[in-house]
Amino acid sequence: MTAPGRAGAAALSRELADFLVEFSIVLHKRAMYPPDHPHLRASSDRFVRRLESLCELREQITLGVTQHQLLIEGAATDPQNALLRELAQRLHRHRIASVGFLRGASLNEIDDALGALSADPRGDRGPLGRRLPAPDAWPHITLLAIGYERLVLQGESDAPEADVRRDPQSLWVGLAQLALPGTDGALDADAEPLVVAQAIDRGASEVAYDRVVLDYLSQVAEETSGRGSVGEARLRDRVSKLIAAMQPETLRRLLEAGADNAERQKFALSASQVLAVDAVVEVVEAAAATNGQAISHQLLRLLHKIAHHAQQGSATARIEADAALRKNVGRLVASWGLEDPNPAEYTRVLEGMVRLSPTTSDQLAEPRPAPVETLQIALEVGGSGERVRAALTALLDAHRLREVIQLLDRAPNPATADELWLHVATPERLRGALAERPFDATMVDRLSDKLGRDAIDPVLDLLGTATDRATRAHALRLLCSYGPPAAAAAARRLADAPWFVQRNILLLLARIGEWPYDFDPQPYATHDDPRVRREALRMLLGTSRWRTGALVASLEDRDERIRRMGLVAALRQCPLEVARLIEKTVSAPRTPPDLRALGIRVLARAQAGAFLPRLLGISTSRRRWFGPRLAPKSPEVLAAVSALASYWRQDPRAAALLSQALRHPDPEIRAAAASA
Numbered sequence: 001m002t003a004p005g006r007a008g009a010a011a012l013s014r015e016l017a018d019f020l021v022e023f024s025i026v027l028h029k030r031a032m033y034p035p036d037h038p039h040l041r042a043s044s045d046r047f048v049r050r051l052e053s054l055c056e057l058r059e060q061i062t063l064g065v066t067q068h069q070l071l072i073e074g075a076a077t078d079p080q081n082a083l084l085r086e087l088a089q090r091l092h093r094h095r096i097a098s099v100g101f102l103r104g105a106s107l108n109e110i111d112d113a114l115g116a117l118s119a120d121p122r123g124d125r126g127p128l129g130r131r132l133p134a135p136d137a138w139p140h141i142t143l144l145a146i147g148y149e150r151l152v153l154q155g156e157s158d159a160p161e162a163d164v165r166r167d168p169q170s171l172w173v174g175l176a177q178l179a180l181p182g183t184d185g186a187l188d189a190d191a192e193p194l195v196v197a198q199a200i201d202r203g204a205s206e207v208a209y210d211r212v213v214l215d216y217l218s219q220v221a222e223e224t225s226g227r228g229s230v231g232e233a234r235l236r237d238r239v240s241k242l243i244a245a246m247q248p249e250t251l252r253r254l255l256e257a258g259a260d261n262a263e264r265q266k267f268a269l270s271a272s273q274v275l276a277v278d279a280v281v282e283v284v285e286a287a288a289a290t291n292g293q294a295i296s297h298q299l300l301r302l303l304h305k306i307a308h309h310a311q312q313g314s315a316t317a318r319i320e321a322d323a324a325l326r327k328n329v330g331r332l333v334a335s336w337g338l339e340d341p342n343p344a345e346y347t348r349v350l351e352g353m354v355r356l357s358p359t360t361s362d363q364l365a366e367p368r369p370a371p372v373e374t375l376q377i378a379l380e381v382g383g384s385g386e387r388v389r390a391a392l393t394a395l396l397d398a399h400r401l402r403e404v405i406q407l408l409d410r411a412p413n414p415a416t417a418d419e420l421w422l423h424v425a426t427p428e429r430l431r432g433a434l435a436e437r438p439f440d441a442t443m444v445d446r447l448s449d450k451l452g453r454d455a456i457d458p459v460l461d462l463l464g465t466a467t468d469r470a471t472r473a474h475a476l477r478l479l480c481s482y483g484p485p486a487a488a489a490a491a492r493r494l495a496d497a498p499w500f501v502q503r504n505i506l507l508l509l510a511r512i513g514e515w516p517y518d519f520d521p522q523p524y525a526t527h528d529d530p531r532v533r534r535e536a537l538r539m540l541l542g543t544s545r546w547r548t549g550a551l552v553a554s555l556e557d558r559d560e561r562i563r564r565m566g567l568v569a570a571l572r573q574c575p576l577e578v579a580r581l582i583e584k585t586v587s588a589p590r591t592p593p594d595l596r597a598l599g600i601r602v603l604a605r606a607q608a609g610a611f612l613p614r615l616l617g618i619s620t621s622r623r624r625w626f627g628p629r630l631a632p633k634s635p636e637v638l639a640a641v642s643a644l645a646s647y648w649r650q651d652p653r654a655a656a657l658l659s660q661a662l663r664h665p666d667p668e669i670r671a672a673a674a675s676a
Contacts, residue, residue: 012075015054019061020070020077022050024087030118044111051110055103062100062142065091066215093121095129098144105140113141172235179213193238197245200254214254217243218267221275240276243283251282268329280329281307303329371395372403375420379411384419392420401433405446425450431458441474448478456482456489463508464493464501472504480511487512491519499529506535510542522546530559537562541569551578555585560592567598574602583611597635604643612648615640619657630660633669641672 026047033040054061064071068079070088077084121127129145179199220239271283281303310321371391378388395404411417430447448455459478466472479486490505509515524536540550554566585591586599603611618640620628631637641661648654661673
């Protein structure tokens with residue numbers, strides 16, 4: 001779960017996620033059970049404990065509410081999470097914009113609030129947001145109502161959605177009341193846009209508040225799109241003046257509060273079609289700043305010039321400039337991530353180009369742009385041709401591949417970028433990038449992604465020559481992303497490769513998990529090098545067809561790491577013939593203690609009845625007058641005691657020994673005896 005807007009990609013912490021899940025569950029139970037059911041008090045008590053735990057390090061917890069998400073401490077819930085989505089929808093149906101919990105909330109206070117929030121908002125009393133209790137009713141719980149009556153939720157009206165129309169005047173009044181809460185409903189439809197804008201500028205800069213304001217503005221853009229009534233035209237004019245009067249940082253703040261990039265983009269597109277041209281440019285500038293200035297300074301200045309002509313030019317010029325502005329803004333807001341790489345001199349030249357009223361004819365002549373500026377402008381306006389390709393070639397020849405990739409990735413015109421990628425992403429260029437030491441991982445990933453299967457052979461070459469673990473891991477990750485085609489290409493190289501390449505290829509095939517139909521790893525299970533044998537046996541152990549034979553081969557191998565791998569695999573399932581071999585391993589005097597302990601665990605899990613006396617023998621050293629005495633601590637003794645506790649606790653012989661172990665001064669022995 002990640003947070004949009006100011007929080008960037010902030011992740012929702014585990015403790016906050018658990019709190020929200022608990023909140024959803026307790027409200028769900030309230031809706032299911034009658035008010036006097038004992039489960040309700042218990043669930044409320046558990047919710048209060050969770051809240052108290054969170055408030056140990058914070059004074060207050062505030063949830064912002066959208067229709068499908070919750071915002072908490074700069075993060076947003078995943079709208080695909082059914083439980084948290086249901087909680088957001090429940091609060092939204094109650095017309096709640098935010099919920100705050102202060103430290104010190106009592107069980108009775110929480111219980112009362114939960115009862116109100118779990119009630120059906122379609123009942124006689126209606127949504128809680130329309131009838132908020134007095135502040136002293138719940139002194140540690142603060143609820144902020146959405147403050148507008150314009151939403152018609154699905155299921156609340158019998159009329160089809162296409163027939164639902166909202167009163168433009170109520171939209172403006174609702175927005176004004178939200179911005180000026182002290183009016184107590186005294187505002188009318190004549191509230192001044194400048195006054196409302198100043199109030200929003202002074203807002204608390206809380207995500208929940210900003211989210212509701214943005215929601216109002218989005219509704220205005222949607223509800224007035226393509227309609228021509230007098231009331232809607234007046235509303236468009238007021239909201240346009242409102243946006244133009246806002247401080248730029250305020251508008252950016254509101255856009256940052258959007259649920260995600262798609263929602264912010266939708267608002268910008270809708271606004272570009274219905275608002276006044278000066279407000280359109282303000283929205284575009286704020287959108288660009290919100291996402292790292294996706295639109296260059298030069299194009300923004302050109303848009304300002306077009307907006308000037310749309311307002312103050314001749315009648316024909318106003319019509320043409322208005323249409324041109326809205327059309328180009330619609331194209332530009334598709335991407336907001338492009339940085340401004342233009343040098344200062346080029347910026348000054350374009351500033352001269354967009355001055356509103358040049359007075360002389362000897363203006364500074366436009367120089368021929370450098371390759372990077374040519375490429376950037378082409379990507380923004382969708383240009384192509386020989387000059388663009390020449391600029392691209394010049395940048396590549398100057399070893400500026402990384403800069404080219406950044407421009408292509410941030411291009412607002414995907415079609416132009418895709419055409420240029422064909423000249424950039426080639427197997428030869430990928431080989432050159434891989435040959436650098438250290439290579440640029442981001443650049444390699446983008447080239448590989450664009451090349452697709454054509455990147456397999458260059459990356460396989462890297463896997464065969466990599467000498468450090470980080471490079472080998474990166475190559476394996478890239479090849480795994482291609483799946484079976486990479487497995488087939490790697491298998492064809494296996495037979496003639498040196499041992500270390502064979503090991504890497506076997507590791508790759510195991511990670512992909514889908515081998516070529518004619519591939520057999522068994523010959524490599526007897527390879528002279530134990531590292532090759534280990535990877536081949538690991539593959540065989542993962543298949544039901546060869547698993548038993550691979551277990552036997554692993555346990556009989558001379559390499560200790562391979563034997564340990566076989567014992568670990570036998571923990572999951574141990575056939576009878578393998579169990580007999582493990583008994584020999586446990587009995588062998590040269591078996592290392594840790595392997596013997598692992599073998600004891602395997603045999604105990606298999607629960608071979610005849611193994612109980614052996615476990616008792618391992619666990620005891622000699623008899624005292626009143627029974628056996630626990631053997632000194634060792635890996636084998638700890639494993640045996642743990643096995644007795646897990647599988648033979650009820651046996652009288654094991655019970656006596658476990659009783660001693662539970663009273664033993666050594667904590668490891670006590671822990672082994674307490675295991676289940």
